[in-house]
Amino acid sequence: EGAAEALATLRRLAGQVTAVEDASDRIQPSRLAAERDRITAAVAAASSERVRAERQRSLDSVSEQLEVARRLAGARDELLARMQATALTLDGLVARTAEVLAMSVSGGVDSSEDRLADLAADLDGLRSGLAEAEAVSRRVLDG
DSSP states (O other): OHHHHHHHHHHHHHHHHHHHHHHHHHHOHHHHHHHHHHHHHHHHTOSSHHHHHHHHHHHHHHHHHHHHHHHHHHHHHHHHHHHHHHHHHHHHHHHHHHHHHHHHHHTOOOOHHHHHHHHHHHHHHHHHHHHHHHHHHHHHHHO
């Protein structure tokens, strides 16, 4: 049940990564950086205080969009890293579960109860981490 829940959360995170990438693609940071440079020069060359104020508003808007692009890129990188770590942790849990099963079947040292408790705790930690990552990405997507 816990592993299935973790996989479902991973799928939702993958969908959020796609949403972050789509939003990021619409921003076009390189175009905005060039626009920022152009407007910065225009602010400095403004012929009046009113023109300077309007150009400064434009510059502020472009700067804000660039900041959004930076946050989206950071969120994407964080989500991808969390997904990779989660997938590898799940692989590790599967391997450790197989080990516990093999030891219990073969009549090896009976520490399976402690190991199962450790596995359950690790899975709970994994689910908590995934829930946190999902909350962070939702906050980024919601603006």
